Amino acid sequence: xxxxxxxxxxxxxxxxxxxxxxxxxxxxxxxxxxxxxxxxxxxxxxxxxxxxxxxxxxxxxxxxx
Amino acid sequence: xxxxxxxxxxxxxxxxxxxxxxxxxxxxxxxxxxxxxxxxxxxxxxxxxxxxxxxxxxxxxxxxxxxxxxxxxxxxxxxxxxxxxxxxxxxxxxxxxxxxxxxxxxxxxxxxxxxxxxxxxxxxxxxxxxxxxxxxxxxxxxxxxxxxxxxxxxxxxxxxxxxxxxxxxxxxxxxxxxxxxxxxxxxxxxxxxxxxxxxxxxxxxxxxxxxxxxxxxxxxxxxxxxxxxxxxxxxxxxxxxxxxxxxxxxxxxxxxxxxxxxxxxxxxxxxxxxxxxxxxxxxxxxxxxxxxxxxxxxxxxxxxxxxxxxxxxxxxxxxxxxxxxxxxxxxxxxxxxxxxxxxxxxxxxxxxxxxxxxxxxxxxxxxxxxxxxxxxxxxxxxxxxxxxxxxxxxxxxxxxxxxxxxxxxxxxxxxxxxxxxxxxxxxxxxxxxxxxxxxxxxxxxxxxxxxxxxxxxxxxxxxxxxxxxxxxxxxxxxxxxxxxxxxxxxxxxxxxxxxxxxxxxxxxxxxxxxxxxxxxxxxxxxxxxxxxxxxxxxxxxxxxxxxxxxxxxxxxxxxxxxxxxxxxxxxxxxxxxxxxxxxxxxxxxxxxxxxxxxxxxxxxxxxxxxxxxxxxxxxxxxxxxxxxxxxxxxxxxxxxxxxxxxxxxxxxxxxxxxxxxxxxxxxxxxxxxxxxxxxxxxxxxxxxxxxxxxxxxxxxxxxxxxxxxxxxxxxxxxxxxxxxxxxxxxxxxxxxxxxxxxxxxxxxxxxxxxxxxxxxxxxxxxxxxxxxxxxxxxxxxxxxxxxxxxxxxxxxxxxxxxxxxxxxxxxxxxxxxxxxxxxxx
Numbered sequence: 001x002x003x004x005x006x007x008x009x010x011x012x013x014x015x016x017x018x019x020x021x022x023x024x025x026x027x028x029x030x031x032x033x034x035x036x037x038x039x040x041x042x043x044x045x046x047x048x049x050x051x052x053x054x055x056x057x058x059x060x061x062x063x064x065x
Numbered sequence: 066x067x068x069x070x071x072x073x074x075x076x077x078x079x080x081x082x083x084x085x086x087x088x089x090x091x092x093x094x095x096x097x098x099x100x101x102x103x104x105x106x107x108x109x110x111x112x113x114x115x116x117x118x119x120x121x122x123x124x125x126x127x128x129x130x131x132x133x134x135x136x137x138x139x140x141x142x143x144x145x146x147x148x149x150x151x152x153x154x155x156x157x158x159x160x161x162x163x164x165x166x167x168x169x170x171x172x173x174x175x176x177x178x179x180x181x182x183x184x185x186x187x188x189x190x191x192x193x194x195x196x197x198x199x200x201x202x203x204x205x206x207x208x209x210x211x212x213x214x215x216x217x218x219x220x221x222x223x224x225x226x227x228x229x230x231x232x233x234x235x236x237x238x239x240x241x242x243x244x245x246x247x248x249x250x251x252x253x254x255x256x257x258x259x260x261x262x263x264x265x266x267x268x269x270x271x272x273x274x275x276x277x278x279x280x281x282x283x284x285x286x287x288x289x290x291x292x293x294x295x296x297x298x299x300x301x302x303x304x305x306x307x308x309x310x311x312x313x314x315x316x317x318x319x320x321x322x323x324x325x326x327x328x329x330x331x332x333x334x335x336x337x338x339x340x341x342x343x344x345x346x347x348x349x350x351x352x353x354x355x356x357x358x359x360x361x362x363x364x365x366x367x368x369x370x371x372x373x374x375x376x377x378x379x380x381x382x383x384x385x386x387x388x389x390x391x392x393x394x395x396x397x398x399x400x401x402x403x404x405x406x407x408x409x410x411x412x413x414x415x416x417x418x419x420x421x422x423x424x425x426x427x428x429x430x431x432x433x434x435x436x437x438x439x440x441x442x443x444x445x446x447x448x449x450x451x452x453x454x455x456x457x458x459x460x461x462x463x464x465x466x467x468x469x470x471x472x473x474x475x476x477x478x479x480x481x482x483x484x485x486x487x488x489x490x491x492x493x494x495x496x497x498x499x500x501x502x503x504x505x506x507x508x509x510x511x512x513x514x515x516x517x518x519x520x521x522x523x524x525x526x527x528x529x530x531x532x533x534x535x536x537x538x539x540x541x542x543x544x545x546x547x548x549x550x551x552x553x554x555x556x557x558x559x560x561x562x563x564x565x566x567x568x569x570x571x572x573x574x575x576x577x578x579x580x581x582x583x584x585x586x587x588x589x590x591x592x593x594x595x596x597x598x599x600x601x602x603x604x605x606x607x608x609x610x611x612x613x614x615x616x617x618x619x620x621x622x623x624x625x626x627x628x629x630x631x632x633x634x635x636x637x638x639x640x641x642x643x644x645x646x647x648x649x650x651x652x653x654x655x656x657x658x659x660x661x662x663x664x665x666x667x668x669x670x671x672x673x674x675x676x677x678x679x680x681x682x683x684x685x686x687x688x689x690x691x692x693x694x695x696x697x698x699x700x701x702x703x704x705x706x707x708x709x710x711x712x713x714x715x716x717x718x719x720x721x722x723x724x725x726x727x728x729x730x731x732x733x734x735x736x737x738x739x740x741x742x743x744x745x746x747x748x749x750x751x752x753x754x755x756x757x758x759x760x761x762x763x764x765x766x767x768x769x770x771x772x773x774x775x776x777x778x779x780x781x782x783x784x785x786x787x788x789x790x791x792x793x794x795x796x797x798x799x800x801x802x803x804x805x806x807x808x809x810x811x812x813x814x815x816x817x818x819x820x821x822x823x824x825x826x827x828x829x830x831x832x833x834x835x836x837x838x839x840x841x842x843x844x845x846x847x848x849x850x851x852x853x854x855x856x857x858x859x860x861x862x863x864x865x866x867x868x869x870x871x872x873x874x875x876x877x878x879x880x881x882x883x884x885x886x887x888x889x890x
Contacts, residue, residue, distance in 0.1 A: 008282055011255075012286070015255055022244070026240050027240065029190075032236065
């Protein structure tokens with residue numbers, strides 16, 4: 001059980017490190033907006049040319065009724 | 066409802082029957098409800114942002130009218146922009162913009178993409194939680210006005226915020242609270258871990274040295290939790306005490322500090338029990354509840370934002386015959402302003418020149434525009450609908466009618482009957498009894514055995530104080546807040562949930578709350594040889610030259626495609642003109658039919674003056690009547706359901722409106738509301754509310770407009786509509802983000818369930834404490850049993866509260882609202 005005298009302080013150091021990282025992330029605005037960045041992965045790499053008909057997709061549109 | 070079954074592709078509102086407008090989106094024709102929505106949808110698609118329609122999870126805000134690029138002309142002038150915005154490195158400028166209509170993450174994606182595509186935009190960050198965007202741009206490459214136009218084109222109406230210190234402060238406050246919450250969370254987990262060997266050690270034996278070690282380590286971790294994470298509570302308690310009042314923070318702080326100090330004492334002396342786990346758990350849960358509440362409050366916004374939305378930041382001043390764009394704050398009494406059609410007055414004034422019609426609905430709730438001939442007064446925040454007006458400023462800043470309403474608002478808030486205080490009083494009462502009891506225990510033990518007096522007293526304090534009792538309310542409220550948020554009901558003040566459970570009456574605003582708040586062409590019926598589409602186009606072409614408020618309904622819905630000539634306005638009857646060689650009339654039935662016989666038509670009642678709130682307008686030519694249009698401010702389809710649902714819960718409804726008696730009576734009849742009062746000023750509404758409250762009623766007020774804001778502030782529970790004015794939202798306890806009245810009865814039910822859960826929790830906690838208190842006072846409770854009992858008691862309370870977030874399954878909506886029910890009565 002003596003190992004606990006080493007492990008617990010070690011664990012506390014890790015917690016402190018985690019907290020430090022969290023503080024840094026909060027301070028740099030990482031948590032200011034938790035919703036919209038998730039959408040960026042859905043973006044197409046290239047915007048389709050304006051007003052050009054898309055290849056016809058027959059899948060039912062989500063916007064439908 | 067005379068609307069076709071299909072909702073608008075863009076905004077999801079029902080498309081008026083007989084109307085066919087298509088927007089070309091991603092190579093398809095999609096049906097939309099008006100030309101505003103068509104313009105927005107096509108712009109979005111044309112800019113390659115059509116994905117927005119796939120990702121959004123709520124329908125967009127209806128584009129009331131096609132974008133008006135000239136609205137932002139003032140923001141094209143560099144010297145004005147320089148004063149309104151802040152300097153950034155390398156000559157860039159930055160500004161924070163409030164985005165009206167930003168409702169989901171997809172909207173913020175849209176705003177971000179649309180702006181980032183612009184040349185010269187250096188950085189954009191959009192925060193959907195607060196509906197704000199921060200723009201950094203290079204003024205040498207792009208004008209601020211152009212960026213604002215882009216935002217308007219994608220359907221998000223921008224409101225530039227000058228200075229914006231409040232926004233920056235709110236951001237820092239959120240970050241600060243998040244850090245404190247993180248410390249409490251991490252600390253809580255660690256201390257729980259160290260608590261396990263202590264509990265089990267108490268049962269099965271533990272090396273005393275290891276026990277000492279665990280206790281000291283727990284203390285080490287708890288210090289930042291109690292001091293750093295708990296700091297906001299102490300600060301709040303200190304402020305309350307200095308103001309000679311007791312807030313919830315006082316017993317909370319006392320509980321935390323007493324348990325913490327007692328535990329530190331015991332840990333250092335090596336005697337008695339430590340309760341670091343209870344302390345950190347308590348701080349964490351309370352902090353969590355406060356954090357959720359703060360996010361909702363920030364989202365609801367501040368009064369400063371509301372004023373920014375209402376009163377424009379710029380004005381056009383006439384000086385020595387020339388006009389110049391100036392900041393609204395530079396205006397003085399006696400200045401002369403030029404206010405064009407569609408613009409909002411920047412100050413109160415008197416009309417000097419021009420024959421205007423002004424939309425004062427935000428001040429009075431009246432849905433019909435008010436004529437403003439020279440010599441009449443106009444007010445800050447109202448909108449000029451028609452001809453350009455020259456106005457002499459009579460009041461600015463604090464002297465305007467609008468700021469008077471804001472002042473009324475602040476007073477009503479101060480006088481608000483705070484039922485919530487009851488909870489505080491109960492806590493204070495309980496606390497004083499415990500302190501009293503502890504003192505007695507100490508005194509008695511002092512006579513029996515002085516050496517055991519202190520431990521026994523501490524046992525009393527700790528066993529009763531920082532446990533299930535304190536968690537009973539915050540956990541239930543946090544769970545209910547989360548459950549409501551999933552249903553599209555935002556809770557800006559959590560104790561409103563408790564008050565809502567006790568509510569006995571509902572006061573409704575009419576325009577914009579029970580109705581949609583916008584006069585529109587509800588039905589087009591062809592009577593002659595032409596299609597209804599054609600009829601609408603012709604009517605719109607004629608009406609676009611009219612200054613009549615009804616004309617707005619046409620130009621919003623119809624397409625002013627062809628040019629009308631020889632247009633003549635017949636006051637009170639309608640408008641006549643020539644389109645493609647055909648003489649046409651739009652107006653009252655007699656007037657429109659009058660062309661046929663060439664007789665001078667006698668004037669029927671003015672269509673706009675029809676008090677029923679629903680009016681009929683006809684189109685005719687020389688061959689007779691061609692089409693009939695029904696105009697109305699449509700009732701929300703779910704309003705009847707909602708009123709009935711509330712009545713079933715024991716909440717009778719009443720309408721207090723600033724509108725015409727006829728229109729109010731019609732809506733009251735269709736929703737099944739008995740009590741209604743019309744033509745009320747904000748002050749009158751507040752009076753009505755006060756007389757109800759004096760009779761002992763607990764009143765819920767539902768409203769959307771500025772004229773409702775004092776009513777909302779004074780009500781026991783205030784509910785605002787998500788698209789309503791910002792001023793109404795700042796006064797609100799709950800905000801219906803999706804504007805679905807259906808959620809109201811469900812919200813009341815949930816509030817009552819919450820109340821029940823709180824009672825169960827309190828009953829359990831008090832019962833446990835009452836059982837444990839005497840045992841602890843006699844020194845009979847073994848420490849490990851007290852600790853386990855306390856933790857179990859807390860777990861029971863938390864689990865019971867969590868029942869609230871289950872059950873009411875979130876109703877996910879895809880892009881469209883449910884098909885509008887056909888029921889109308």
